Amino acid sequence: MATTIRDVAEKAGVSPMAVSKVLHGKGDTVRVSKEKALLILRVAKELNYQPNYLARSLRSRKTRTIALVFDHFQRIGDQTGYFNQLFNGAMGAAFEGEYSLTICPRLNSLDGRRLFDGRFDGLVWGKPDVSDDTREAIESATIPVVCLHLPAEVSPPVPVFCCDNRQGLRMGVEHLAKLGHERIAFVIDDVNQNLIEASARWQAFRQALQESGLEACPDAPLIWRHQDGQLARLMSSARRPTALICFSEYLAVSIVRQAEKTGVQIPNDLSIVGYDSTVFCDTSTPRLTAISQPVEQMAHDATQHLISIIEGTKMAPQHFVYPCGLDIRESTARPAHLTVEVIS
Amino acid sequence: MATTIRDVAEKAGVSPMAVSKVLHGKGDTVRVSKEKALLILRVAKELNYQPNYLARSLRSRKTRTIALVFDHFQRIGDQTGYFNQLFNGAMGAAFEGEYSLTICPRLNSLDGRRLFDGRFDGLVWGKPDVSDDTREAIESATIPVVCLHLPAEVSPPVPVFCCDNRQGLRMGVEHLAKLGHERIAFVIDDVNQNLIEASARWQAFRQALQESGLEACPDAPLIWRHQDGQLARLMSSARRPTALICFSEYLAVSIVRQAEKTGVQIPNDLSIVGYDSTVFCDTSTPRLTAISQPVEQMAHDATQHLISIIEGTKMAPQHFVYPCGLDIRESTARPAHLTVEVIS
DNA sequence: CTGTTAGCGCCTTCAT
DNA sequence: ATGAAGGCGCTAACAG
Numbered sequence: 001m002a003t004t005i006r007d008v009a010e011k012a013g014v015s016p017m018a019v020s021k022v023l024h025g026k027g028d029t030v031r032v033s034k035e036k037a038l039l040i041l042r043v044a045k046e047l048n049y050q051p052n053y054l055a056r057s058l059r060s061r062k063t064r065t066i067a068l069v070f071d072h073f074q075r076i077g078d079q080t081g082y083f084n085q086l087f088n089g090a091m092g093a094a095f096e097g098e099y100s101l102t103i104c105p106r107l108n109s110l111d112g113r114r115l116f117d118g119r120f121d122g123l124v125w126g127k128p129d130v131s132d133d134t135r136e137a138i139e140s141a142t143i144p145v146v147c148l149h150l151p152a153e154v155s156p157p158v159p160v161f162c163c164d165n166r167q168g169l170r171m172g173v174e175h176l177a178k179l180g181h182e183r184i185a186f187v188i189d190d191v192n193q194n195l196i197e198a199s200a201r202w203q204a205f206r207q208a209l210q211e212s213g214l215e216a217c218p219d220a221p222l223i224w225r226h227q228d229g230q231l232a233r234l235m236s237s238a239r240r241p242t243a244l245i246c247f248s249e250y251l252a253v254s255i256v257r258q259a260e261k262t263g264v265q266i267p268n269d270l271s272i273v274g275y276d277s278t279v280f281c282d283t284s285t286p287r288l289t290a291i292s293q294p295v296e297q298m299a300h301d302a303t304q305h306l307i308s309i310i311e312g313t314k315m316a317p318q319h320f321v322y323p324c325g326l327d328i329r330e331s332t333a334r335p336a337h338l339t340v341e342v343i344s
Numbered sequence: 345m346a347t348t349i350r351d352v353a354e355k356a357g358v359s360p361m362a363v364s365k366v367l368h369g370k371g372d373t374v375r376v377s378k379e380k381a382l383l384i385l386r387v388a389k390e391l392n393y394q395p396n397y398l399a400r401s402l403r404s405r406k407t408r409t410i411a412l413v414f415d416h417f418q419r420i421g422d423q424t425g426y427f428n429q430l431f432n433g434a435m436g437a438a439f440e441g442e443y444s445l446t447i448c449p450r451l452n453s454l455d456g457r458r459l460f461d462g463r464f465d466g467l468v469w470g471k472p473d474v475s476d477d478t479r480e481a482i483e484s485a486t487i488p489v490v491c492l493h494l495p496a497e498v499s500p501p502v503p504v505f506c507c508d509n510r511q512g513l514r515m516g517v518e519h520l521a522k523l524g525h526e527r528i529a530f531v532i533d534d535v536n537q538n539l540i541e542a543s544a545r546w547q548a549f550r551q552a553l554q555e556s557g558l559e560a561c562p563d564a565p566l567i568w569r570h571q572d573g574q575l576a577r578l579m580s581s582a583r584r585p586t587a588l589i590c591f592s593e594y595l596a597v598s599i600v601r602q603a604e605k606t607g608v609q610i611p612n613d614l615s616i617v618g619y620d621s622t623v624f625c626d627t628s629t630p631r632l633t634a635i636s637q638p639v640e641q642m643a644h645d646a647t648q649h650l651i652s653i654i655e656g657t658k659m660a661p662q663h664f665v666y667p668c669g670l671d672i673r674e675s676t677a678r679p680a681h682l683t684v685e686v687i688s
Numbered sequence: 689c690t691g692t693t694a695g696c697g698c699c700t701t702c703a704t
Numbered sequence: 705a706t707g708a709a710g711g712c713g714c715t716a717a718c719a720g
Binding site for chain 2: 002048050051052053054055057058063065075076084087088091092095100101102103104105116117118119140142279282283
């Protein structure tokens, strides 16, 4: 059994409060004489006293710990730099503020318990989806919550940190339109299709097409199931798209891989644009054209803002929208039929 | 203020114990009638009752949370895949065991407190150094601890998970020796020079040289300070090494970068071997020859073993040693003087 | 200046 | 089958 504050107090012949005051500076009304303080410090060291964090937190209602939450989150860094940036941003801000960061794979535990249970001072939510659970969870939160990738349009009651999807997709679509593409599809993996940001990007995509005088092709997001024959089927369909804009870098890279296996030439047969533009866009062959968002900055700001709320220095729910960029690499080009026309 | 077990009890007209029993199944001697149980469940739902995790943990002395600790740990995934693997391994094992994982930047907080303070059921220590603090911390641990990268030779009182440095460095040295290198240096960055594994690899390096009939050059690890002129100075020294074995992939990549700037030809002027062999070894130019260790597996095993100890199914301190591999890529070749001799 | 009291929310133990 | 008492370790609030 670990030594408690009472053990120290007893051995030093003082009250527990005196010990608390000397060792943790708590108890404003308590004043301790210098010699008594020294005695307490000595005894505490002798007994190798370590204050129990749980007890302190229970009493003070502060844990100095932040939760970083995903739903169904699995691995980092495999084929995307996204999580690296996310972790670096969140860890950076948390550690600067002297908070610990706990990684939680999901918001609702198996037994229905939630994370608003005293363990955390606040919560950074990385992957909100459109389910009722999500809405209800946000509404029933008893600690400060901030959300990443929750479009400002949904006006949630918590601060959100999101990129400017309209602008990002406008850049992507314009780039493809200028190259001569007329049939552009928006692709998303099945696991992500219920994310709020998925529908936001789809809407932004449609609007961008409209502004470029184009129509969506097909008129719904292409759901990608990571099955082997899917690309071949797509390429052999009648009005097949000549370009894809993908929900993520990871998805774009896996389509590029499948293209390589299937014999589909990127970018000649098909142009591909990813979302998020990290080092992995440079390691694929061909290198991947991608819309970029400042993920690390967003995660850092979100976490820092959360800490401000926790510590009472900021209150009003605000929305933070970050500009996107477009990094043009090798996976986009003029569509083949145009090239052919030129030659003939 | 969140609703407590007492609020529920009061509203349902029962004792707190009945509520505890029904909602958490704790309290073996308590039996509750079915209708009372249903009432309690209904009231709990009505009041949106969430049990306080801190209070439960304080009482039960279980937090189902594991700490992943580094000293002076900063960013992940920037120029090394090491942390990705580490995180994936540790998170995988923790989540499988229904534990949360808290990332802690250092073992001793600023105010001298340690992490053995009730917050964690156990601790995975990722970067033990040779300081007295470290030794003392291990010895004073009041919760189970496992260490990564702590060579079995130091026989610590806790389980360690380490790669076979002797074998790894033997492979690296033999590879270079076969190419004709006679002056091989071992390089380590200043920030890592105090790690226990640093001295272990240095010793393993010397032994490997001996077995190949070579001598260390120079007879001490080269400390790399990431300053601009360092490579130029090294290359202009009289008995300069023709090959470097680096403590890490990260270090190797930064030396390759500096070489590019300085005009040093890799591998013609200088061969370079890294430690850890991840995707980043393929993205450098030239691609990096590297000794590999199964970091993700090690982290997974370490965390899983820690959980076993926590849950009382394994006890004896054991050491786990993992085999290394050697991935030969483009950053190693015959030394220039041999090539010249052949031509002349 | 110092000490006592009374919980934070939960659960083990013992009594009914 | 149920409830009361007490305490995990700490500290805010209130005496002395």
